[in-house]
Amino acid sequence: MHSIETGGTVDGPGIRYVAFLQGCPLRCLYCHNPDSWQMRTGKTMTSSQLLEDVLRYKPFIKSGGVTLSGGEPLTQPEFVEHFFTNAREHGLHTALDTSGAIPLNKSRSALDAADLILLDIKALDPQLCRDLTGMDNQHALEMLEYLEASGKPVWIRHVVVPGYTDDMEQLEALAYYLKDFxxxxxxxxxxxxxxxxxxxxxxxxxxxxxxxxVPSKELMERAAEPFIRLGLMDSL
Incomplete structure (x- = not known):
């Protein structure tokens, strides 16, 4: 475990308990938790111990839920699956915040156990994705296709980085790619x-x-235009 936030408001609907797991295969140039990259350097907890702590906050998160983030939580897929299965038995909404970097043959059961997937699409172009993260986007796009086939609700996240992911042609392409899901x-x-x-x-x-x-308000508004036009966003 990397860290815990007991009153999160940006990692899924409502007020949420957010647990950040240790370990990530990506090396994103803009990573805000580079101290989460390495495995076995955080606090060790079982899924039952984490759930016991989460349940202490149940009255405060009952309109929200619990989110597993990272790092990349799917580096620990058995933990994620077990924790979500038990959390849902207690009536908690569960969300998984993932980069999609872990292949489906290792992550499928964990995805199935979640109520909501927060999928971070780093870049649609494979080479740009490699430049940003050290890996291409094959696994992330395969994951989105799987989630579509299984009917799992998804929130897409995309970080706008000046000089990298603020190109309007790339943003248009991403919006058109996402619009049919x-x-x-x-x-x-x-x-x-x-x-x-x-x-x-x-x-x-x-x-x-x-x-x-950091991107200006005007840049962010411009970046949002194709997503708003195609009905993927109401506003920025």
Whole structure:
């Protein structure tokens, strides 16, 4: 376990208990939790121990639920599946925040156990995705196809990074790609930020985006245009 937030409001509907799991195969240039990359460096908990802690907050999250995030929670798929199965038995809404980087043959059962998937599409273009994260987007797109076939509700997330993912042609292509998926309930465009700069420095890691500006309000509004036009977003 990397960390826990007991009053999250941005990782799924309502007020949520958010557990950030340790471990991630990606090396995103804009990662805000680079200290979550390595496995076996956080606090060890069983799924039953985590659920016991979550249930302490049930009166406060009853209109929201619980979200597993990371890192990449699907690096621990058996834990995710077991935890979600038990959480749902207690009437808790469950959401999984994932990059889609883990192949379906390892992640399918965990996906099936969740009520909602928050899927982060890093980039539609495979080479741009490799440049940003160290991996292409094959597994993420296969995951979205699987979620469509299984009827699992999905929220799509996409980080707008100036100089990388703010190209309007790429944004148009992503919007057109997403528009025919019936399971997508929401698309969120998230502005790149510099709040994790100190973590990269503390870990002795080279931060390639230290001079990258945060996107302006005008840039974000422009980025949202194709998604609004195609009915994927009501507004930014």
């Amino acid at each position: 019936s399971v997508i309930q929401r698309v969120e465009l998230l502005p790149f930020h510099q709040m994790a700069t100190y973590k990269w420095k503390a870990l002795g890691l080279k931060y390639a985006l230290k001079d990258t500006p």
